[in-house]
Amino acid sequence: MAGRHPNTCKIVAQLRPATSRRAVSGIVEVCNRMLIHARWPRWAAGRCFRRRAVVHWGLALSILTAGFPLSVPSTYAGHGFALHGDLKYPADFPHFDYVNPAAPQGGTLTLANPDRRTSFDKFNPFTLKGTAAPGLTSLMFETLLVSSADESASAYGLLADDVTVAPDQLSVTFHLRPEARFNNGDPVLAADIKYSYDMLMSKSASPGYRSMCSDVKAVVVTGERTVRFDFKQRNAELPLIVGQLPIFSKKWTSKTPFEKLTFEEPVASGPYRIERFDAGRGIIFQRNPKYWGRNLAVRRGTFNFDRVVYRLYKDETARLEAFKAGEFDAIVEYRSKNWAKSYVGKRFRDGSLIKTDFPHRNGAGMQGFVMNMRKPIFQDVNVRRALILALDFEWLNRQLFYGAYRRLDSWFSNSELAASTTFDGKPGPGELKLLEPLRRELPPEVFGVDVVQPTTNPPRSLRDNLRDARRLLAQAGWTYADGALRNAKGEPLVFEFLDDGGAMSRVITAYVRNLEKLGIQVHQRTTDFALYQKRLEDFDFDMVSIRFPDSQSPGNELRDRFTTEAAGTPGSDNLFGLKSPAVDKLVDAVLHAESRDDLVVAGRALDRVLMHGYYIVPNWYSASHRVSYRKELSYPARLPYFYTAEGWILSNWWRNDLAPRTQ
Template identity: 50%
Template sequence: MRRPMARFLTKCWLALGLWITGNAWAAHAYAQFGDVRYPAGFSHFSYVNPAAPKGGEIVLVPPTRQSNFDKYNPFTLKGSAPPSMLGMMFDTLLVGNMEEPTTAYGLLASDTQVAPDRMSVTFQIHPQARFHNGDPVLASDVRHSFERLTSKQAAPQYRTYFGEVKTATVLGERSIRFEFVRPNSELPLIVGGLPVFSHKWGLQGDTLKPLDQMVMDIPISSGPYRIGPVQFGKDITYVRDPAYWAKDLNARKGLFNFDRITYKIYKDSTAQLEAFKAGEFDYMQSFVAREWARAYTGRAFERGELVKAELPHGNAGDFQGFLFNLRRDKFKDVRVRQAIALAMDFEWLNRQLFYNAYSRVRGYFVASDFEAKGRPGPEELVLLAPLRGKLSSAVFEQEVPQPPKTELATDSGHTLRDHLRQARDLLKDAGWTYRDGALRNAQGLPMTLEFLDSSGSMGRVVTPFAKNLEKLGIQVQYKVIDFALLQKRMDVFDFDIISNRTVGSEAPGTELLERFGSKSADVEGSGNVLGLKDPVVDALLDKAVSASTRPELVASLRALDRVLRHGHYVVPHWYGAVHRVSWRAAAFDRPASLPRYYQPEALVTTVWWSKSTNATPVSSGSASTTHAVVKKGP
């Protein structure tokens, strides 16, 4: 739901430098918990085909609800950048892979050195690294990128994400050191994931434009693709750079095989699926169970022209739910939030609408080691005990809250009516009673809820949910608006309840400060959609981001999950155990085995290759000639 930039930040877990008993070590990779799989000089990642042919084209649609784009700058708050621009065009110092969630390897950085006290990391820039305009990538460009992204001109997520990086110091032409506010084994990953761009991007004569005024300026970056033909706001083609400086680097070998990658944007999901069947694009991912079961059918599927597959993966589950805007007075009482959640009958939805395809989301770290269970264990109590005075006794005395289950669930004897009675009592205790045809507070104001959606697909979920809420006297409005307007309203926190999905992570860390930290709650455009301000949550976040071992991270995140769940800040949704994808059978080939951790769009665009290997390689020329605008204007 959030912009691709936020998802990019969330998934940028990169490699750490190694240190042993007080000695700093220079290394080709860095692992947050010391586990580096591939040795120096390794050939390629095991899940790629190093001999994959280059050529051909793939046309696809964004896996988000994006309905247009109106700028070429992915780093600012206002507007929408083209889909997948960060991954296609911007190299980083270090790069992760699809097998090791907390390890990454040198890309722009040929060498990574972490100080013995873990208070800094030094990168040596690869001597062959080049921007698309032919200039070398220098340490000064890295510092320039860091300073621009941590300025007030950039989207606020970056200031939070890099908030514990104190300084960036150029030590030499190709050497840069980042100093940290405190020791944190994840921070080399954080700065390793810095998107690097040229200091000449936005330069007009001797004047450099402010970052937030760089709208139509084509980025000067160093990634495997450049911008090709564009129908502005509708579709964009990325053209592979045959002179890409890292094409033979081990961390890039066998990747980025298509000459052209085109994203088409459709405003209507039904039109999008019909366009796929008609051959307008080659690949798409399904997020709607009913659509997957009933609409991915027809002669193209029967003849085998279109493949329909459920791909297994080892990812942590994605978190999804209805999020309350805690900035609204009506949601400040935990009993109100809990009562509203009791009105959603997941078992009925799963049976009647989802073809029993989903499992219920229980906590914030879905299907992972970080999910809290039962009562707090000894490791959690060590963290929670000092905070006892700020916590409800229920956190210590009761099992972690679970989403309500109706009678068809095997371990529940409750009906929906039982849940609604419980919800009524909670609302009454919170000062809301039914009178004059509505649920009202002491001032006589009715309880109203507005659900916002950009695609209309959530309507079939909201409708039965709304009927249950109306039995409590709650007035519900479901409103479908354009994605750009929805994003704007989210950025300025102008909503009641919003459906939001966060991609799961195998090692959550600093990005949680942006999602749950008090400092980001009032910053427009931040990832703290909830508006959560809780000193206990802040203290547990501090423990999580400073964890130096995997057990420390597990304990801190379980404690965080427990506290958040006792707060009833969301109405949890559901998650699936497979990726549902479909593609044109005759067009592509792929390695025989799947990696463990992956998102399907990234897998397809980086690892797959075209069967039409006789395509003439595309010459991308200079940055000024590859941008062929068919239609310009917002």
């Protein structure tokens, strides 16, 4: 993906030569405005740190100044970074548009466990072993850059006040804010950035960090408050990736090695500290009265509560009843049946509790039943296609979901990157340019129309789909005999569906019934959250239900999800065991796209190949967040575009029973 330097030719006052940091003269502004209004190519108008743009910029200067020599700096620094196009917010912006800068601050926000963890045993969210307390990453750990929720792939300085991309795009340098402090009072220095990076790249940390930063060659401390990330190759997303790595102090591990940290409070720079906790019941965070960043534009109107409390509940039923009884303040509901049937009663009728659907523009990502191809029974594509045919989405949506969902038909559903968004369903010229060199490695169907998910809407039926599934299974060597589907050796087709006892249980049960009609034996195994996570990290499962996060601008996370290297890395997102040189090359094409248009083409080509691989039984998605909350809570009038409901509540909401503050 192609990186674009922020607002390089849009508002010149936002730019500072990295070599001198002096004010830019008025004539430079004229030249830069000329580049925009003359409608120069996008690479010139949006990427002035590129060598070609600098040449044209200098040429324009020489013409306008009629021979008066001016030096042209080869590198520019700015207040943020945009992967495609220009940043929305100028350097002197007061706050993000989707926050309320006058929101009253104070009071307590009480939440339930945001996932199915019912206890925790550490305050280190970055290592694989153990279960971290909820809220740590959002409330305690900060990053060099912070994303904007109304732009895709744009970020602004948080710990850093200056980000500089080299002309050859092989490095990025960050300058740290002098006022940035850890919660122990120490300044945040370049050495802390390097130390944090080294710990996250160690084998003690989650392998996802190493995968995302695989193109980082070195981290070099160039001054007390300047640090440079050197890259192995041009990868325009890297400034965003390294800019959003969590930062912490070496003093956190002064007495205990990083991988053995348990309940040592993190020495970090975020707005909250841990007040007290009970590993089996919950944790309380208290706002740090000495928080260094409260007046930053990227923090104004955010984190408005004095305390944030997480209470842990043993199951979803107990959690919902606790909310209705007033034990906590807000809940995000993922079960359509609950939303339709359970959010009723006196407190909803009298307005004490409110339920609202909040629309969003998030890509749908992918949710589905993952087949682990490390297991022999899933290695035949015909078996995988048959298992997909056995899911009756229309019945589920009608009987269980109250018609709330749409079927996923892509790894990038609800996005222009989906292969299904092409006019005739076939690969266009741009896709073919990427796919043709890989033809020998790909099934011929990839070059035809995109995959259409099976349906049971008339004139089709579940019976029709199961007949098709049986034919595919027979082609794979599985035929019905002696009460089961068996291979040539007489072995039955048996596998385990691993579940953590959540909302998918009734869906899995319905799906298993259809598989049994084919003669497939499925053992449903329900386990607790900690063991479930451990088995996923070790790839110790046959089939499992997973949701992969969405992205408006997919990048290095694809390496951790789809590449051959990740398939052999415990803890990676490549749960499928996918090892495909063609997919590896298409992931690289996405990562090295030179424009948004190139990204869309590469994304569609990758999506087309993944869908024709049939590695997952696609589920469904919704284009809104379902949130219920107490009437004492309020949220900004303008919603963000791209957001998670939990993160939005935590960072942007406030109590309306407090006096408003003056701006």
